[in-house]
Structure formats: structure tokens, C-alpha cells
Amino acid sequence: MNKLDPELKRLLKWAGEASPSDPEEAPFGFYTRVLASRKLENAPTLLQELQRVAWGLSWASLALMVCAGLVLISQSSSPSATEGFSSALSFLVSNFAR
Numbered sequence: 001m002n003k004l005d006p007e008l009k010r011l012l013k014w015a016g017e018a019s020p021s022d023p024e025e026a027p028f029g030f031y032t033r034v035l036a037s038r039k040l041e042n043a044p045t046l047l048q049e050l051q052r053v054a055w056g057l058s059w060a061s062l063a064l065m066v067c068a069g070l071v072l073i074s075q076s077s078s079p080s081a082t083e084g085f086s087s088a089l090s091f092l093v094s095n096f097a098r
Helices: 006-018 030-039 046-074 081-096
Strands: none
Touching: none
16 A cells, blocks of 8 residues: 655644634734835836836837738729829820920
């Protein structure tokens, strides 16, 4: 059979006895101490807030540029404006160059 070390048996027995069946409540005043320690943190300065807003606007503008690029790429190719311009230019040259 499986034989356990007597020291290990003793430690396992102690661990079983040490764990309570129901969890203990937090000590009196614990919640107020936690809230007080949260309030001690420094509030962000104006410069930090402006930097955070600038980063947010940068990401938004980058997303807008990517979306605009995708829309331009996805559009079907239409005849370029230079084709119409060249035919009009050749018409003018042929009629007025005499």
C-alpha cells in the first residue's frame, strides 16, 4: 500500500484542522482603511489629462484614416479624369491650332 511519511501525515492533519469551515469576516474598520488608502492616490494633473486626451484623439484619427483608406481601396476603379482631359485637349488642339 501507499505509505506516507509521518511528517507529511502530521502536516496534512494540521492543515485540515486549520482551515475553518466558514470564512472569517474582515476586521472592524478594514473597509474604511481601504477606502482611505485609495483616496491618498494623487489625482492626475492637467498635463496628464491633456496627454491622455491627445493620445485618444490620435488613435481616433488613425482609425479614421485607416477606414478612409479601406473605403478608397474598395471602390471600383472609375475612369481617371486625365483621360477626359486629354480628349478635350486634343479636340482643342485640333480645332484651334490651325
